[in-house]
Amino acid sequence: MIVHLEQGINDHAKQGIIATITEAGFKTNEVKTQSAHYLVCIGSRDVDLRRVGYLQGVKDVFHISDAYKLVSRKWRVEPTSIDLGDGVRIGEGSMAIMLGPCSIENEEKTLHTVQHLKEQGVRMMRGGVFKPRSSPYAFRGSGIEGLKMFHAICKEHGIKIITEVMEISQIEPMYPYIDVFQVGARNSLNFNLLDALGSTDKPVMIKRGISGTIEELLYSAEYVFSGGNEKVILCERGIRTFERAARNTFDVNAIPILKDKSHLPVVVDPSHGVGIREYVIPIALAGVIAGADGVIAEIHERPEEALSDSQQTLSFQESAMLINRVRKTFDLRQSFNV
Ligand code: PEP
Ligand code: MN
Numbered sequence: 001m002i003v004h005l006e007q008g009i010n011d012h013a014k015q016g017i018i019a020t021i022t023e024a025g026f027k028t029n030e031v032k033t034q035s036a037h038y039l040v041c042i043g044s045r046d047v048d049l050r051r052v053g054y055l056q057g058v059k060d061v062f063h064i065s066d067a068y069k070l071v072s073r074k075w076r077v078e079p080t081s082i083d084l085g086d087g088v089r090i091g092e093g094s095m096a097i098m099l100g101p102c103s104i105e106n107e108e109k110t111l112h113t114v115q116h117l118k119e120q121g122v123r124m125m126r127g128g129v130f131k132p133r134s135s136p137y138a139f140r141g142s143g144i145e146g147l148k149m150f151h152a153i154c155k156e157h158g159i160k161i162i163t164e165v166m167e168i169s170q171i172e173p174m175y176p177y178i179d180v181f182q183v184g185a186r187n188s189l190n191f192n193l194l195d196a197l198g199s200t201d202k203p204v205m206i207k208r209g210i211s212g213t214i215e216e217l218l219y220s221a222e223y224v225f226s227g228g229n230e231k232v233i234l235c236e237r238g239i240r241t242f243e244r245a246a247r248n249t250f251d252v253n254a255i256p257i258l259k260d261k262s263h264l265p266v267v268v269d270p271s272h273g274v275g276i277r278e279y280v281i282p283i284a285l286a287g288v289i290a291g292a293d294g295v296i297a298e299i300h301e302r303p304e305e306a307l308s309d310s311q312q313t314l315s316f317q318e319s320a321m322l323i324n325r326v327r328k329t330f331d332l333r334q335s336f337n338v
Contacts, residue, residue, distance in 0.1 A: 001021075001026065001040075001041040001043070001047065001049070001052070001061065001062065001063055001064065001069075002038055002039070002040055002041070002061070002062045002064055002069055002070065002075050003017065003021070003038060003039040003041060003052060003058055003060075003061050004036065004037075004038055004058070004059040004060040004061070004062075005017070005036075005037040005038060005039065005057055005058065005059060006037075006057050006058070006059050007036070007037060009037065009057040010057070013055075013056050013057035014030075014057060016055065016056070016057075017039065017052070017055050017057060017058060018039065020051065020052065020055060021039065021041050021047075021052060024043070024045065024047045024051075024052075025043050025044075025045040025047075026041040026042060026043035026045070026047070027041065027042045027043060028040070028041050029041070029042070029226065031070065031225075031226050031228065032228055033225070033228045033229065033230045034201050034228070034229065034230060034231075035230060036230075038070070040069050040070060040226060047063075049061050049062075049063055062074070062075050066261070067215070067219075068215075068218045068219055068221070068222040068262075069222065069226075070222055070225040070226055070230075071218055071221045071222050071225055071232065071262045071263070071264055072218075072261065072262060072263075073260065073261055073262055073263045075263075076263040077263070078263065079091060079092035079259075079263050079264075079265070080092075080230075080263045080264050080265060081093065081094070081265065082203050082231050082233065082265060084124075084160050084179050084180070084203065085160075085179075086123075086158060086160075087123075088123045088124065088160050088179075090180075090203070090233055090265050090267070090293060090294055091265040091293055092265070092293060094293070095288070095293070095294060095295070095326060095327065095330040096124065096265075096267065096293060096294030096295070097122045097123075097124065097294065097295055097323060097326060098122075098124040098125065098126045098162050098267075098294065098295070098296040098297075099113075099117060099122055099124075099125065099126060099296070099297055099298075099299045099319055099322075099323075100113055100117075100125040100126040100127040100298070100299060101113065101126075101127050101298060101299065101300045101306055101307075101313065102127075102128060102131075102271075102298045102300075102306060102307075102308040102309035102313065103127065103128050103129070103131055103139060103141055103142070103306075103307050103308045103309075104127040104128065104129050104141070104142050104146045104147070104149075104150045104163075105142070105306075105307055107149055107153070109300075109301060110127070110149065110150055110153050111153055112301050113125065113127075113299065113300075113301065114153055114154060114157050114159055115157075116299075116301075116316045116319065116320075117159060118157055118158075118159070120319070120320055120323045121323075122159075122323060123158070123159060123160055124159065124160045124161070124162060124179075124180075125150075125154055125159050125160070125161060125162070126161075126162050126163065126182075126296055126297075126298070127150060127161075127163060128141055128163060128164045128182075128308075129141045129142050129143055129144070129146040129147040129150065129163055129164075130143065130163075130164055130165070130166045130170060131164075131308060132164070132166060132184050132186045132187070133308070138308065139307040139308055144170075144173050144174070147163065147174060147177045147178070148177060150163070150177070151176075151177035151178070160179040160180070161177065161178050161179050161180070162178070162179065162180040162181075162182050162205060162296070163178055163180075163181075163182060164181075164182040164183070164184045165181045165182065165183065165193070165197070166184070166187060166193075167193060168192060168193055168196045171196055171197065171200060175200065175202065178202065179202065179203070180202065180203045180204070180205055180233070181197055181200070181202055181203070181204045181205070182204075182205050182207070182235075183197070183204060183205065183206045183207060183220075184207055185207045185208065185209055185210045185212070185237055185272070186209075186210065188206060188207055188208060188209035188210075188212050188216070188217065188220050189209055189212065189216065189220065191220075191223055194206070194220055194223035194224050194227070195223055195224075195227050196227075197224050197227065197229060198223065198224045198225070198226065198227010198228045198229045199227060199228055199229070200229060201229065201231075202231070203231035203232070203233060204224050204229060204231065204232055204233070205232075205233040205234075205235050205267060205296075206220050206221055206224065206232065206233070206234060206235065207235045207237045207269065207272075208234075208235065208236055208237055208239065208251075208254065209239075210239065210240050210248075211239060211240050212239065214254050214257055214258060214261075217234055217254075217258070218234075218258070218261060218262060221234060221262070221264060232264050233264060233265045233266075233267055233294075234258050234262065234264050234265070234266045234267070235266070235267045235268070235269055235296065236250070236251055236254045236255060236258070236266065236267075236268050236269065236273065236287070236292075237250075237268075237269035237272040237273055238250045238251065238269070238272055238273035238274065238275070239251055246274045246275055246276055246279070247272070247274065247275020247276065247312065248272060248273055248274065248275055250268075250270065250273030250274055250283050250286070250287070252286050252287065252290050255268065255287055255290035255291050255292050256290055256291050259291045265293040265294065266291065266292050266293055266294075267292060267293060267294035267295065267296055268283075268284065268287030268288075268292040268294070268295055268296070269295075269296045269297065270283035270284040270287060270295065270297055271296075271297045271298040271309065271312045271313070271314075272309075272312070273287075274312070275311065275312045276311065276312060277303065277311060277312055277313065277314060277318070280297060280312060280314055280318075280322070281314075281318070281321060281322050281325060284297060284322060284325075284326055285325055285326065285329045288326055288329040288330055288333060289329060289332075289333055291333070295322075295326050297314065297319075297322060298312060298313045298314065299313060299314045299315070299316065299318075299319040299322075300313045300314075300315070301315070301316055302315075303315050
């Protein structure tokens with residue numbers, strides 16, 4: 001059950017509501033987000049919602065049968081759309097395109113990518129500065145100095161930044177230079193990190209874990225939301241299966257399932273999803289047709305020279321093809337709904 005409290009409710013009224021709910025056999029969790037105040041109530045008994053709904057200070061009350069609550073579509077029926085400012089949005093009714101290298105390299109390459117994105121009308125750039133690499137000897141990113149350079153170039157050209165945060169201590173130094181925090185697949189179940197991101201007011205995109213279930217991804221999103229941050233985005237990036245022909249198995253099923261179970265925007269990452277350059281565009285389009293609200297993919301001016309994930313990185317020419325086809329496919333999907 002979610003109890004939506006009146007904004008500015010006094011402590012006396014709140015304690016009265018908590019007492020009634022506790023007496024009915026529920027454990028209450030108070031959640032204050034950027035825009036609202038809730039009690040998320042966990043319990044197995046049936047309760048007459050009217051008994052709670054009539055209490056002073058209650059705006060609305062909802063019964064949610066799902067194990068996750070705040071990210072459930074049973075509660076918030078309208079899909080969430082996240083405003084990044086300057087006309088950039090992620091969510092229902094639009095197609096967010098986020099492109100860039102796996103890792104931010106140098107100033108010249110970053111500028112060339114920004115110029116390519118501008119020519120194509122793309123408003124968001126991806127690029128890691130803290131890289132989770134399987135081998136400790138591989139390139140591990142250009143760090144906070146790289147991020148400052150990335151930010152200076154993007155700011156000048158009106159491009160928003162999405163980049164991965166790997167640990168709690170990085171949140172604060174990264175904060176001024178990013179627009180969306182990305183939680184990588186390896187950190188998808190790092191509950192301390194997710195909790196800490198609940199205290200920020202910038203959007204958080206959570207990638208599905210390498211062996212993560214759809215339900216686990218929704219629970220991870222619930223961590224951030226219940227920590228106080230409503231701006232959460234889900235990302236399908238492929239999972240590890242017995243199949244070895246591709247780097248990962250892109251789970252196209254996850255897209256309509258996540259859209260159905262949650263009100264949060266769903267983004268697809270075909271680059272990590274398949275891991276093979278030639279297949280990135282068709283997999284992206286499959287994600288768009290299946291209902292994705294955005295695509296995040298890896299591009300580089302000379303993919304074969306990229307410092308990480310070069311085998312799945314598209315050239316600028318391929319990137320232009322991806323953008324064009326994603327937009328056309330999105331328009332086609334929209335036409336199905338009318
Ligand atoms: C990335 O986006 O470059 C990345 C490391 O992704 P993932 O966490 O999905 O492996
Ligand atoms: Mn990568």
